[in-house]
Amino acid sequence: MKESSKRLSETAKSLEVNKAYQLKEAISALKKFNPVKFDASVDLHFNLNVDSKKSDQMVRGTVVLPHGTGKKVRVAVFCKGEHERIAKDAEADIVGGNELIDKVGAGFLDFDCAIATPEMMKDLSKLGKVLGPRGLMPSPKTGTVTNDIAKAINDIKKGKVEFRVDKQGGMHLSVGKVSFSEDKIYDNALRVIEAINDAKPSSVKGKFVKSLTISSTMNPGLRLAI
DSSP states (O other), rough: OOHHHHHHHHTTTTTTOOOOOOOHHHHHHHHHHHOOOOOOEEHHHHHEOOOOOOOOGOEEEEEETTTOOOOOOOOEEOOHHHHHHHHHHHTTTTESHHHHHHHHTOOOOOOSSEEEGGGHHHHHHHHHHHHGGGGGGOOGGGGGOOOOOHHHHHHHTTTEEEEEEOTTTTEEEEEEEETTHHHHHHHHHHHHHHHHHTTOOOOOOOSSSEEEEETTSSSSEEEEOO
């Protein structure tokens, strides 16, 4: 704990209080922070001017990061018949039909993303209370309910991530790892910022993004100029 506090104190010395950083400038500063003992995640934190209780102000979608997230993503595919072969050929990590549904219902959740064919959704719906709260329930809106299994798997493996505003109007997305080059982090972050802005509901008037910060794991966040 003392080592962590000392590291944070040293990092804080390099910060300019109340400054709003340009994106490239903030990424450069993050890369210079005292490192942790693992490859830290770089994250964007949005505070949006929306009321998530209103259906016409729900902000949700997907974005493909040009350079991926730097994380190995385990993909589960709920499908039957020929789609099982296609899913395995596309290098899905877990593939199955009703037997996989039963396995998940019994507590198996060793995957990061789930895809399903439309025919499986009726049976899969009974897992809504298990998969929904964890953000794992397949949805047509995010392209994870589809008959084009190979494309869906490929997109996710390449770096497709889902975003969804929380009840407080917040949104938090990883845009890479500290080990990435500054240019790669910048490309990923810019793509996410553009995607969030493009998802602005028409019912939201005035400023959409109230605040935006970028941070790396176990380090202070830097406020970005919007």
